[in-house]
Amino acid sequence: MNLRPVGIVGTGMYVPEKVLTNADLEKMVETNDEWIVSRTGIRERHIAAPEQATSDMAYEAAVRALDKAGLAAEELDLIIVATITPDMAFPSTACILQEKLGAKKAAAFDLSAACSGFVYSLATAVNFIGSGMYGNALVIGADTLSRITDYTDRNTCVLFGDGAGAVVLAPVPEGRGFKSFDLGAEGAGGPLLNLEAGGSRLPASEDTVKNGKHFIYMNGREVFKFAVRVMSTATDEVLRKAGFSKEDIDLFVPHQANIRIIQSAMQRLNLPEEKCVINVDKYANTSAASIPLALVEAAEAGRIKEGDKVLLVGFGGGLTWGAATIVW
Ligand code: UT7
Numbered sequence: 001m002n003l004r005p006v007g008i009v010g011t012g013m014y015v016p017e018k019v020l021t022n023a024d025l026e027k028m029v030e031t032n033d034e035w036i037v038s039r040t041g042i043r044e045r046h047i048a049a050p051e052q053a054t055s056d057m058a059y060e061a062a063v064r065a066l067d068k069a070g071l072a073a074e075e076l077d078l079i080i081v082a083t084i085t086p087d088m089a090f091p092s093t094a095c096i097l098q099e100k101l102g103a104k105k106a107a108a109f110d111l112s113a114a115c116s117g118f119v120y121s122l123a124t125a126v127n128f129i130g131s132g133m134y135g136n137a138l139v140i141g142a143d144t145l146s147r148i149t150d151y152t153d154r155n156t157c158v159l160f161g162d163g164a165g166a167v168v169l170a171p172v173p174e175g176r177g178f179k180s181f182d183l184g185a186e187g188a189g190g191p192l193l194n195l196e197a198g199g200s201r202l203p204a205s206e207d208t209v210k211n212g213k214h215f216i217y218m219n220g221r222e223v224f225k226f227a228v229r230v231m232s233t234a235t236d237e238v239l240r241k242a243g244f245s246k247e248d249i250d251l252f253v254p255h256q257a258n259i260r261i262i263q264s265a266m267q268r269l270n271l272p273e274e275k276c277v278i279n280v281d282k283y284a285n286t287s288a289a290s291i292p293l294a295l296v297e298a299a300e301a302g303r304i305k306e307g308d309k310v311l312l313v314g315f316g317g318g319l320t321w322g323a324a325t326i327v328w
Contacts, residue, residue, distance in 0.1 A: 001126075001130065001178070001179070001180065001181075003126070003127065003130025003131060004129075004130050004132065004171055005130075005171065005172050005173065005174055005175070005176055005177040005178075006125075006126045006129045006130050006169055006170065006171055006172065006177045006178055007169065007170070007171075007172035007176050007177030007178065007326065007327075007328070008167045008168070008169060008177075008326065008328070009068075009069045009071075009136075009168050009169065009170045009172070010065040010066060010067070010068035010069025010070070010071065010167065010168035011064075011065055011068055011165075011166070011167050011168075011292075011295070011296040011299050011300065012060075012061045012062065012063065012064025012065035012066075012067070012068060012165070012166045012167075012296065013061050013064065013163070013164065013165045013166070013292065013293050013296040013297060013300075014057050014058075014060035014061040014064070014163065014164045014165075015046040015057075015161075015162070015163040015164075015283060015293070016046045016047060016048045016049060016052060016057065016162055016163070017046070017049070018046065018047045018048075018049060019044050019045070019046055019047075020044065020045050020046075020047050020161075021043065021044045022036045022037065022042070022043060022044065022158070025157065025158055028151055028152075028157070029151070029152060029153070029154040029157060029158075030154055031154045031158055036158045039258075039260070040158065040159060040258045040259060040260070040280070040284075041258065041259025041260070041262075041278070041280050041281055042158065042159065042259075042280055042281060042284045042285075043281045043282065044281070044282060044284075045160065045161025045162075045282075045283060045284035045286075046161050046162055046163060046283060047146045047161065047162055048144045048146055048147070048162045052144070053087040053144060054081075054083050054085050054086060054087055054093050054142045054143065054144045054164070055081075055087050055093045055096040055097050055100065055142075057142050057144065057162065057163060057164035057289075058081055058083075058093060058097050058140045058142040058164045058166070059097055059100050059101065060164065061140060061142065061164040061165055061166035061292075061296075062097065062101060062138055062140060062166045063101070064166070065138065065166035065167055065168050066101075066138070066168060068168070069168035069170070071136065071168055071170075073101040073102050073103040073106075074102060074103065074104055074105065075105075075136070076101070076103040076105070076106040076136060076137070076138055077105065077106055077107070077128075077134035077135050077136050077137060078106055078107050078108070078125060078128055078129075078134045078136070078137040078138070079094045079097060079098055079101075079103060079106045079107070079108040079109075079137070079138045079140075080094060080108075080109060080110070080111055080121040080124060080125055080137065080138070080139050080140070081093045081094040081097060081108075081109075081110045081111070081121075081140045081142060082110070082111045082112075082113065082117030082118045082120065082121040082139070082140065082141045082142070082288035083110055083111075083112070083117065083141070083142050083143055083287075083288050084112060084114050084117070084143060084148075084195075084287060084288065084317065085143045085144045085145060085147055085148060085287075086110055089198075092108065092109055092110040093110050093142070094108035094109050094110050095108045095109075097140070103138070106138070107134075111124065113185075113288075113316070113317075113318060113320045113322065114193070114287060114288070114316035114317030114318055114320060115255050115257065115285070115287045115288060115290060115291075115314050115315060115316025115317065115320075116183070116255075116314045116315060116316050116318065116320040116321055116322040117141060117287070117288035117316075118139070118141030118165070118288050118289075118290075118291045118292050118312075118314070118322075119181070119183070119291060119312055119313075119314055119322030119323065119324050120183055120320070120322050121139045121140075121141070122139055122167075122169070122178070122181070122312075122324055123181040123183055123322070123324065125137035125139050125169050126169065126177075126178045126181070129169055129170065129171065135170065135171070136168060136169060136170040137168070137169045137170075138166060138167075138168055138169075139166070139167050139168075139169060140164060140165070140166040140167075140292070141164065141165050141166075141287075141288035141289045141290070141291060141292040141293075142163070142164035142165075142288060142289050143162065143163070143164075143286055143287035143288050143289050144162045145160035145161065145162060145216070145285070145286065145287055146160065146161070146162050148195055148214065148215055148216050149215060149216060150212055150215035150216070153212075153215070155218070155220060156215075156216055156217075156218055156220075158284075159257070159258075159284060159285050160216070160284055160285050160286070160287075161283050161284035161285065161286050162286060162289075163283055163286040163289040163293050164289050164292075164293075165289050165291070165292020165293045165294075165295065165296045166292065166296075167292065167295075167296070175327065176307075176327050176328070177326065177327060178324060178325070178326050179241075179242040179243075179244070179325045179326065179327060180238050180239075180241035180242035180324065180325045181238065181241075181322070181323065181324050182234050182237040182238040182241065182321075182322070182323045182324075183320075183321070183322045183323075184230070184234065184320065184321050184322075185318050185319065185320045185321075186226070186318070186319045186320075187318065187319075189222070189226060189318070189319035190317075190318065190319065192218070192219045192222045192223055192226070192319065193216070193217070193218045193219070193223050193316070193317040193318075193319065194216075194217055194317060195213075195214065195215065195216055195217065196208075196213045196217065197213035197214050198213075198214055223319075224258070224260075224261065226315065226319055227257065227258075227261045227315045228261055228264050228265070230315050230321040231254065231261065231264075231265040231313055231315060231321075232265060232268050232269070234313050234315075234321045234322070234323040235265065235269065235311065235313050235323060237323065238311065238313070238323035238324060238325050239311070239325065241325075242325040244309060244325060246269050246270070246271065248309050249271065249275065249309050249310070249311045249325075250275065250304070250305075250308040250309050250310065251275060251276075251277065251298060251303060251304055251308060251309075251310045251311070252265075252266070252269070252271055252275055252276045252277070252310075252311050252313075253276075253277045253291060253294050253295045253298065253310060253311065253312045253313075254276065254277075254291075254294075254312075254313050254314065255285075255290050255291055255313065255314030255315060255316065256278070256279060256280035256283065256284075256285060256286070256290040256291075256293070256294055257280070257285045257290070257315075257316075258280070258285075259278065259280055259281075262276065262278060262280070265313075277294040277295070277297070277298045277303070278294075279293065279294055279297055287316065290314065291312050291314050295310070295312065299328075304328050305328065306328055307327060307328065308327070308328045309325065309326070309327055309328075310325070310326045310327075310328055311323065311324070311325050311326075312324045312325075312326070
């Protein structure tokens with residue numbers, strides 16, 4: 001990348017208090033802990049309170065990240081919120097957050113790339129700062145998937161949770177920061193993972209509500225195959241662009257959708273499990289929040305040292321994928 005170096009200078013995360021366990025789900029649909037754990041690795045997930053929306057969780061994560069960065073909200077130049085569950089159709093969740101934070105001079109917009117949204121947003125912000133247009137940015141992945149999950153559908157309701165992860169980006173010394181990105185999309189796979197109603201194609205109506213069209217639809221098997229494929233191709237590509245070998249990577253931070261997808265990527269890369277962040281057991285799939293929750297949790301637990309090489313990789317609706325390498 002022909003840009004001035006940009007890195008992460010502050011991190012923060014937030015998950016709502018309420019925990020929904022596999023045992024709780026056993027009382028709601030025909031499922032069981034053994035099936036959920038063996039097929040997905042998920043044991044519990046956090047669920048937003050009725051009065052909490054995506055911007056509320058994003059705010060909590062943002063305040064922590066700004067505090068760690070030692071940056072006042074008024075000094076922010078740019079806010080990007082990656083989400084598929086905005087507070088409302090418009091204004092953007094980023095604008096709602098800008099007001100809550102008092103980040104008066106910040107430009108603000110949402111970015112929609114489902115579970116790849118955080119990595120897409122990082123790439124966008126790194127280019128804004130790297131080019132010199134902005135001096136800093138707040139990038140957040142936040143989703144309230146519980147609001148678009150059908151809790152009578154056992155195929156999907158066991159998979160999702162709510163949360164938010166935030167990072168502050170700013171220029172860093174030469175040799176540090178983001179080294180490469182690989183973003184991609186396969187729009188033909190859009191119908192495999194979507195939420196059909198509520199937009200301009202199928203506006204909300206009695207029928208759309210009756211037919212469950214405001215809930216996530218997913219063809220799990222096909223998305224699984226796509227995920228395993230792009231986790232490895234995107235990882236190879238982002239390593240090649242950075243000039244790193246897979247052995248150079250100190251910490252691998254994959255999208256937390258399913259432990260089996262993560263394990264197959266780790267096996268293919270021949271990396272030991274201790275080099276991989278796994279928290280899908282506690283939070284399930286939180287879409288855009290998944291990678292930042294894993295990254296922030298690892299950083300706060302002291303798993304990343306200065307100079308470590310970190311690789312982020314995710315996939316999701318679109319279909320999309322995104323990968324990044326960072327020298328911490
Ligand atoms: O971030 C967005 C991207 N999304 C993903 O990454 C998800 C990717 N896909 C997956 O993770 C997996 O495909 C799932 C976890 C969704 C499903 O696992 P699978 O091993 O592919 O299972 P399957 O779809 O082949 O279903 C196996 C069986 C089915 O029963 P039959 O038709 O074989 O009798 C399902 O009805 O498991 C049944 N099943 C369940 N049983 C108990 C599906 N959900 C459940 C459940 N509890 N919750």
